[in-house]
Amino acid sequence: MNVKPRYIALLMALAVLLGAAGSYIGIEYFANGTEGQAKTEQYADKDADNFASLSEEEQKAFLQSMSGNADLKKVEQAFNVIQENYVEEVEKESLVEGAIQGMLDTLEDPYSVYMDPETMEQFNQSIESSFQGIGAEVSMVNDKVTIVAPIKGSPAEEAGLKPNDQILKVDGESVEGLDLYDAVLKIRGEKGTEVTLEIDRPGVSEPLNIDITRDDIPLETVYTDTKMVDGKKAGVIEITSFSEKTSDEFHEALEKLENDGMEGLIIDVRGNPGGLFTDVQEILKEFIPKEEVIVQVEDRNGEKERYLSDSGEKKDYPITVLMDEGSASASEILAATMQEAGGYELVGTKSFGKGTVQQALPMGDGSTIKLTLFKWLTPDGNWVHEKGIEPTVEVKQPEYFYTNPVEIEEPFEYNDNHEKVKNIQVMLKGLGHDPGRTDGYYSKETEAAVEAFQEEAGLEATGVVNQETGGKIEEAIIAEVRNEENDKQMQKAVEVLFQ
Amino acid sequence: MNVKPRYIALLMALAVLLGAAGSYIGIEYFANGTEGQAKTEQYADKDADNFASLSEEEQKAFLQSMSGNADLKKVEQAFNVIQENYVEEVEKESLVEGAIQGMLDTLEDPYSVYMDPETMEQFNQSIESSFQGIGAEVSMVNDKVTIVAPIKGSPAEEAGLKPNDQILKVDGESVEGLDLYDAVLKIRGEKGTEVTLEIDRPGVSEPLNIDITRDDIPLETVYTDTKMVDGKKAGVIEITSFSEKTSDEFHEALEKLENDGMEGLIIDVRGNPGGLFTDVQEILKEFIPKEEVIVQVEDRNGEKERYLSDSGEKKDYPITVLMDEGSASASEILAATMQEAGGYELVGTKSFGKGTVQQALPMGDGSTIKLTLFKWLTPDGNWVHEKGIEPTVEVKQPEYFYTNPVEIEEPFEYNDNHEKVKNIQVMLKGLGHDPGRTDGYYSKETEAAVEAFQEEAGLEATGVVNQETGGKIEEAIIAEVRNEENDKQMQKAVEVLFQ
Numbered sequence: 001m002n003v004k005p006r007y008i009a010l011l012m013a014l015a016v017l018l019g020a021a022g023s024y025i026g027i028e029y030f031a032n033g034t035e036g037q038a039k040t041e042q043y044a045d046k047d048a049d050n051f052a053s054l055s056e057e058e059q060k061a062f063l064q065s066m067s068g069n070a071d072l073k074k075v076e077q078a079f080n081v082i083q084e085n086y087v088e089e090v091e092k093e094s095l096v097e098g099a100i101q102g103m104l105d106t107l108e109d110p111y112s113v114y115m116d117p118e119t120m121e122q123f124n125q126s127i128e129s130s131f132q133g134i135g136a137e138v139s140m141v142n143d144k145v146t147i148v149a150p151i152k153g154s155p156a157e158e159a160g161l162k163p164n165d166q167i168l169k170v171d172g173e174s175v176e177g178l179d180l181y182d183a184v185l186k187i188r189g190e191k192g193t194e195v196t197l198e199i200d201r202p203g204v205s206e207p208l209n210i211d212i213t214r215d216d217i218p219l220e221t222v223y224t225d226t227k228m229v230d231g232k233k234a235g236v237i238e239i240t241s242f243s244e245k246t247s248d249e250f251h252e253a254l255e256k257l258e259n260d261g262m263e264g265l266i267i268d269v270r271g272n273p274g275g276l277f278t279d280v281q282e283i284l285k286e287f288i289p290k291e292e293v294i295v296q297v298e299d300r301n302g303e304k305e306r307y308l309s310d311s312g313e314k315k316d317y318p319i320t321v322l323m324d325e326g327s328a329s330a331s332e333i334l335a336a337t338m339q340e341a342g343g344y345e346l347v348g349t350k351s352f353g354k355g356t357v358q359q360a361l362p363m364g365d366g367s368t369i370k371l372t373l374f375k376w377l378t379p380d381g382n383w384v385h386e387k388g389i390e391p392t393v394e395v396k397q398p399e400y401f402y403t404n405p406v407e408i409e410e411p412f413e414y415n416d417n418h419e420k421v422k423n424i425q426v427m428l429k430g431l432g433h434d435p436g437r438t439d440g441y442y443s444k445e446t447e448a449a450v451e452a453f454q455e456e457a458g459l460e461a462t463g464v465v466n467q468e469t470g471g472k473i474e475e476a477i478i479a480e481v482r483n484e485e486n487d488k489q490m491q492k493a494v495e496v497l498f499q
Numbered sequence: 500m501n502v503k504p505r506y507i508a509l510l511m512a513l514a515v516l517l518g519a520a521g522s523y524i525g526i527e528y529f530a531n532g533t534e535g536q537a538k539t540e541q542y543a544d545k546d547a548d549n550f551a552s553l554s555e556e557e558q559k560a561f562l563q564s565m566s567g568n569a570d571l572k573k574v575e576q577a578f579n580v581i582q583e584n585y586v587e588e589v590e591k592e593s594l595v596e597g598a599i600q601g602m603l604d605t606l607e608d609p610y611s612v613y614m615d616p617e618t619m620e621q622f623n624q625s626i627e628s629s630f631q632g633i634g635a636e637v638s639m640v641n642d643k644v645t646i647v648a649p650i651k652g653s654p655a656e657e658a659g660l661k662p663n664d665q666i667l668k669v670d671g672e673s674v675e676g677l678d679l680y681d682a683v684l685k686i687r688g689e690k691g692t693e694v695t696l697e698i699d700r701p702g703v704s705e706p707l708n709i710d711i712t713r714d715d716i717p718l719e720t721v722y723t724d725t726k727m728v729d730g731k732k733a734g735v736i737e738i739t740s741f742s743e744k745t746s747d748e749f750h751e752a753l754e755k756l757e758n759d760g761m762e763g764l765i766i767d768v769r770g771n772p773g774g775l776f777t778d779v780q781e782i783l784k785e786f787i788p789k790e791e792v793i794v795q796v797e798d799r800n801g802e803k804e805r806y807l808s809d810s811g812e813k814k815d816y817p818i819t820v821l822m823d824e825g826s827a828s829a830s831e832i833l834a835a836t837m838q839e840a841g842g843y844e845l846v847g848t849k850s851f852g853k854g855t856v857q858q859a860l861p862m863g864d865g866s867t868i869k870l871t872l873f874k875w876l877t878p879d880g881n882w883v884h885e886k887g888i889e890p891t892v893e894v895k896q897p898e899y900f901y902t903n904p905v906e907i908e909e910p911f912e913y914n915d916n917h918e919k920v921k922n923i924q925v926m927l928k929g930l931g932h933d934p935g936r937t938d939g940y941y942s943k944e945t946e947a948a949v950e951a952f953q954e955e956a957g958l959e960a961t962g963v964v965n966q967e968t969g970g971k972i973e974e975a976i977i978a979e980v981r982n983e984e985n986d987k988q989m990q991k992a993v994e995v996l997f998q
Contacts, residue, residue, distance in 0.1 A: 071591045072578060076571055078599040078613075078868055081860050086606060087799050087871045092570045095602045100577040102601015103594045107585060114577075300586050361580050369577055372586045417916060417940045439916045441940050 075099060100369070109372050111358050117366030133188040134195065135217040136161055138180065140405065142471045144200075145175055145183045151217060159212040161199070168207055169198035189214050221275075222249035224257065229494050235262035236490075239283075242275030242330040247282035254286060264497040265315070267334070268322040270348060270489070274329025277357055277376075284334060285312045287319065288341050295333050296377040297357065304377070319344045320497045322489055323391065328352035336378040336389050346391045347493040355385030395492040399438075400430025401481055406474045411466040416442040424465055427477045428453060574598060599868070608871050610857050616865030632687040633694065634716040635660055637679065639904065641970045643699075644674055644682045650716060658711040660698070667706055668697035688713050720774075721748035723756065728993050734761035735989075738782075741774030741829040746781035753785060763996040764814070766833070767821040769847060769988070773828025776856055776875075783833060784811045786818065787840050792878040794832050796856065803876065818843045819992045822890065827851035835877040835888050845890045846992040854884030894991040898937075899929025900980055905973045910965040915941040923964055926976045927952060 079099070083090050100114045135154020136147050147165040150156035167175055170186045178186070189195060191214055199208045221243050225236040235257035239246060257265065284294045288309040297305045323335045323346055332351045338344045357374040377383050403426050412421055422440040428449045429435055436445025447463040454461045457472045465473070480486055578598070582589050599613045634653025635646050646664040649655035666674060669685045677685070688694060690713055698707045720742050724735040734756035738745060756764065783793045787808040796804045822834045822845055831850045837843045856873040876882055902925050911920055921939040927948045928934055932955075935944025946962040953960045956971045964972070979985055 071595060072571065072575055072598075074595050074862060074864070075574060075598045075602075077862060078602060079571060081868055082602055082606070082611075082870060085799075085858075085860070085870055085872055086608075086611070087855060087873055088606075089799065090606070094605045096570060096573050098601040098603075098605035099571075099574045099598035100601065102597040102599065102604060103574075103577060103581055104597075105601060106593045106597035107581070107587075107589070109586075112581075112585065300584075300588065356586060359584075361584070363573060363576060365573070369580055371581065371584055373584055374586055417936075417938045437916075441916045 097367075104369070104371075107372075109356070111354070111356055111370070112372045113370050115360075115368045115370060120360075120366065120368050131188070131217055131219065132191045133214055133217050134159075134161075134212045135215070136187075138167070138184065138187075140180050141166075141474070142467070143407070145178075145180065154217055155212045155215050159210050161197075161210065161212075162201065164202055166200040167197050168200050171196050172198075191215050219243070220249075221246045222253050224253045226257070226260070226262070227494055229498060232263045232498055233261060234264045234266060234494055234497055235260075236266045236268060238268040238270075239272055239331075239334075241272055242279040242283075244276065244279075246275065247279045250283050251286070262317065264318045264320075266320050266322055266490070266493045266497060267338070268490070268493075269327045269331035269334055270322055270324040271326035272328070272331040273326065273352075274331055274354065277330065277333075280330040280333050281307060284337050285309050287315060288312050288337065289314055292341050293379040294337055294341070295379065296381060298375045298377060298383075299373070304381075314342070318497050320493045321346050322493045323348045323351050323389070324397075324489065325349050325352060325388075329354045332384055332389055333376060333378075336382070336384060339389070339392065340382075341379045345393055345496050346389065347393045347395060347496055348391050348489045349394060349396055350388040350390055351384070353384055353386045353388035355383045393492060393496055395489045397488055398430055398486060399426050400477055401486075403427050403430075403477060406470040408465065408467045408470040411464050412442055413464040414442055414444065414447045418442075421446070421465075424470065424473060425449075427473050430480060431473070431476055596866075603868070603870075606871075608855070610853070610855055610869070611871045612869050614859075614867045614869060619859075619865060619867050630687070630716055630718065631690045632713055632716050633658075633660075633711045634714070635686075637666070637683065637686075639679050640665075640973070641966070642906070644677075644679065653716055654711045654714050658709050660696075660709065660711075661700065663701055665699040666696050667699055670695055671697075690714050718742070719748075720745045721752050723752045725756070725759070725761070726993055728997060731762045731997055732760060733763045733765060733993055733996055734759075735765045735767060737767040737769075738771055738830075738833075740771055741778040743775065743778075745774065746778045749782050750785070761816065763817045763819075765819050765821055765989070765992045765996060766837070767989070767992075768826045768830035768833055769821055769823040770825035771827070771830040772825065772851075773830055773853065776829065776832075779829040779832050780806060783836050784808050786814060787811050787836060788813055791840050793836055793840070794878065795876040795880065797874045797876055797882075798872070803880075813841070817996050819996045820845050821988055821992045822847045822850050822888070823896075823988065824848050824851060824887075828853045831883055831888055832875060832877075835881070835883060838888070838891065839881075840878040844892055844995050845888065846892045846894060846995055847890050847988045848893060848895055849887040849889055850883070852883055852885045852887035854882045892991060892995055894988045896987055897929055897985060898925050899976055900985075902926050902929075902976060905969040907964065907966045907969040910963050911941055912963040913941055913943065913946045917941075920945070920964075923969065923972060924948075926972050929979060930972070930975055 079095055082095060083092065097114065097116065104112050104114055134156040135151040136156035137149050137151065139146055139148045145167040147156075147161050147163055147167070149163050150161045167183070167187070169175065170183070173186070175183045175186065187195060187197070194211055194213050197210050197212065199210055201208060221240050223238040223240070225238070227234045227236060235254075237250065237253050237257070239250065254265075281294055288294055289312055290309055292309050294307045294309050297307065299305075319338065319342070321335050321338050321344060323331065327335060327348075328351065332354065335346050335351060339346050355375055355377075356372045357376055358370045359373050360368045360370050362368050375383055375385065403423050406420070406424060406427070408420070412418060412424070418440055420440075421442050422438060425435040425438040425440070425446060428446070429438060431453060433449035433452045434445065435449040436443045450465055450469065451461040451463045453473060453476075454463075454469060457469075457476070459469055459472065462469075484490070578594055581594060582591065596613065596615065603611050603613055633655040634650040635655035636648050636650065638645055638647045644666040646655075646660050646662055646666070648662050649660045666682070666686070668674065669682070672685070674682045674685065686694060686696070693710055693712050696709050696711065698709055700707060720739050722737040722739070724737070726733045726735060734753075736749065736752050736756070738749065753764075780793055787793055788811055789808055791808050793806045793808050796806065798804075818837065818841070820834050820837045820843060822830065826834060826847075827850065831853065834845050834850060838845050854874055854876075855871045856875055857869045858872050859867045859869045861867050874882055874884065902922050905919070905923060905926070907919070911917060911923070917939055919939075920941050921937060924934040924937040924939070924945060927945070928937060930952060932948035932951045933944065934948040935942045949964055949968065950960040950962045952972065952975075953962075953968060956968075956975070958968060958971065961968075983989070
């Protein structure tokens with residue numbers, strides 16, 4: 001079974017997003033933060049202990065640097081008040097982290113965030129294009145942690161994990177009641193360590209125990225496909241995020257497709273939350289002719305720097321970019337530049353709208369401030385922040401692509417009225433059983449649609465949605481979403497490509 | 500027209516709550532914050548400028564106090580990083596306030612808050628039992644700022660403002676589109692200044708212009724009533740909050756009721772968010788016999804101090820306390836102590852659950868940290884925080900007491916399904932027109948109920964809820980809520996009193 005790249009990307013984003021809300025939708029500016037570090041540590045090596053050992057001039061400079069503190073007198077006062085008087089004991093470290101987070105909050109910029117050492121490590125893993133674990137894509141299905149697919153060549157595949165295996169225990173501990181993120185944390189671990197999973201496999205009566213040795217799991221960010229359309233060969237390159245190796249992988253993939261006689265290219269950045277700023281530039285240099293503007297960067301003083309292509313030339317085949325509401329940041333640079341500087345079509349839906357560039361500024365103790373330093377502008381000088389980029393050809397996916405997992409506590413039946421019924425109605429409609437309405441009121445038509453679905457799925461036709469029927473509806477919808485034939489946006493992109 | 504005290508209290512809480520979320524539900528410990536102030540300002544008079552003028556010993560002490568700063572090195576580093584690098588100019592003051600707010604946020608205590616000078620002033624007004632303005636209770640009715648009632652003896656009453664007057668303009672400026680809080684801010688102002696209101700009065704074709712000179716408006720917190728039950732005279736004292744004059748007013752009210760031959764007392768603290776810690780103690784001393792525990796206070800080290808009654812004796816008449824989910828803090832001290840130490844019944848619903856004591860600690864520049872310093876415990880040593888106090892006799896108000904204002908953009912009719920329809924259904928039910936269901940689905944029964952209401956209200960019986968019908972339904976519900984006959988909790992309290 002092939003792993004659809006979109007789902008791995010989602011998982012990756014999940015792990016990081018849960019650590020530091022919103023931090024992943026980011027662009028990194030410098031390769032590393034040395035400049036910021038030097039600047040921010042200038043006070044760190046001066047303290048009162050060695051005051052006597054300083055020259056008179058140095059003493060003066062020290063006191064001056066302390067008087068720069070005047071702004072923070074009030075913070076210090078508050079720190080002492082809280083620390084000495086609050087009804088519970090207070091950890092100094094948590095007050096310090098709170099103060100930093102609080103200063104960042106005043107910026108009202110969701111992309112300027114404080115990352116403690118642990119969050120920072122997760123973030124680095126995502127940038128480094130790999131993590132350590134067993135290498136399986138998992139998902140919550142009917143409240144069970146379920147294997148969607150093992151990644152090719154991973155320990156999970158070698159140990160024989162199969163799609164739809166349900167994980168009951170990790171190293172003897174039940175994962176019941178855990179959310180997906182916590183369950184994933186238990187399964188992950190350092191390279192070389194072993195984990196035992198207790199598995200419930202469909203069609204197997206007793207639970208299985210499977211031992212797996214964890215390893216480095218590469219996080220692929222570039223996936224290639226080809227499609228034949230009216231005898232013409234279209235290449236598809238999907239980029240799921242921009243991490244350290246993405247541009248190299250992209251160049252390789254493109255070269256291979258070109259050598260194989262591709263007659264048109266679709267670049268798919270749907271659901272791609274962004275990543276390294278340098279990476280998307282390298283990719284764009286393939287397509288934007290030498291000396292033309294790839295992107296502009298504006299600093300706090302309004303001064304603009306233009307980044308020019310130094311190598312590319314216009315390709316002799318047509319290109320289309322696929323994007324959606326999950327395409328953010330570096331993905332938007334790619335889309336905007338391909339359109340403005342390259343004149344290519346953008347197919348899909350309006351993009352996310354993130355027009356700023358962050359840099360991780362290390363604090364010297366493993367923690368980091370990821371701070372917005374610049375705005376990026378399109379080649380024509382447009383700032384897309386909080387606006388997004390309009391597609392030139394708008395296509396939405398079918399409505400059922402946007403439904404949520406079904407969770408049923410009490411069965412739903414005729415004349416019920418509930419938010420969750422809405423979701424089920426949209427799914428039934430997607431499965432070709434018209435529920436009459438999709439506003440949450442369980443009408444007679446909805447009942448008939450449920451009965452029709454139940455007959456089709458080999459269930460008793462009760463017209464009531466209990467847990468079993470809800471689960472089957474969800475499975476059927478997941479299958480529809482994964483069926484390439486239903487990817488209306490891709491179909492449009494191919495159609496537009498050879499117009 | 501009598502102003503129902505409950506509504507003034509609500510307004511007061513609104514004005515303050517909007518300033519500093521949750522700050523009003525508080526108890527003040529010290530009469531003023533001198534002790535805290537002295538402690539928190541000890542660093543403030545030392546700075547680098549006069550370093551040279553200090554003796555060697557003082558210099559050493561200064562540097563030592565600075566090394567207490569080591570904890571804050573990282574905050575300073577972050578302050579500089581943000582200030583020097585963020586994509587926009589950053590105000591130092593807002594970073595400082597953000598840092599303080601951020602430290603308080605780590606406490607995860609909604610009652611420990613930072614108040615800037617403006618918020619502090621509003622807070623003081625509520626504690627001081629008065630504010631400056633015109634003295635009218637206002638409310639939003641169909642998106643218009645509407646006079647509910649002028650306060651007795653206020654400039655608003657003297658100028659002839661009447662209930663249901665709609666305020667169109669304040670000093671020539673339209674208030675359309677403003678929320679209630681912003682409109683109130685425009686109407687309020689310093690004693691002695693004049694404000695001109697343009698008023699739309701029902702039955703008057705042209706708008707009226709009314710000039711009003713603002714004055715001090717006392718905020719009454721104690722309201723007295725008497726009820727005759729089976730020939731027995733019950734006194735009712737409602738306390739809407741515990742501010743500076745509350746205990747004096749309470750003593751006066753009680754004395755008067757006792758002199759008038761009251762045979763039983765109901766103390767009503769429903770919707771009372773709390774206030775001054777000293778105040779509720781003074782009130783409890785009336786009822787709790789000398790040497791018995793009124794309340795206990797526990798500090799951060801777990802040490803408990805007991806506050807004893809120094810004067811009271813058990814009353815020779817029965818007493819009942821009325822409380823609800825809006826009774827918090829000082830109100831809960833009153834309820835818990837009356838029950839545990841006095842053995843009196845508590846009628847109503849479970850109280851809010853706030854078991855901590857705050858103190859405002861001035862920062863010296865007009866701003867203040869309101870910090871939780873202590874827990875309070877009931878006489879028996881129970882901590883009610885986040886639990887609330889269970890009534891001994893549970894009674895809820897009718898369901899329609901808990902509905903929200905009706906806002907109708909598009910008319911609702913048969914077969915619609917909407918959150919807002921729920922609200923309307925609960926109201927119709929309260930008005931005696933059974934809508935069949937109250938889950939938001941506009942059924943045939945709901946249509947019939949609307950028609951019945953429309954006939955009763957002299958409207959065309961369309962069965963459709965448009966803005967006009969919605970407004971009439973809301974008016975009718977407000978009248979029901981204000982009708983003492985529908986106050987089930989009060990009725991129960993009276994019944995229990997003479998059991």
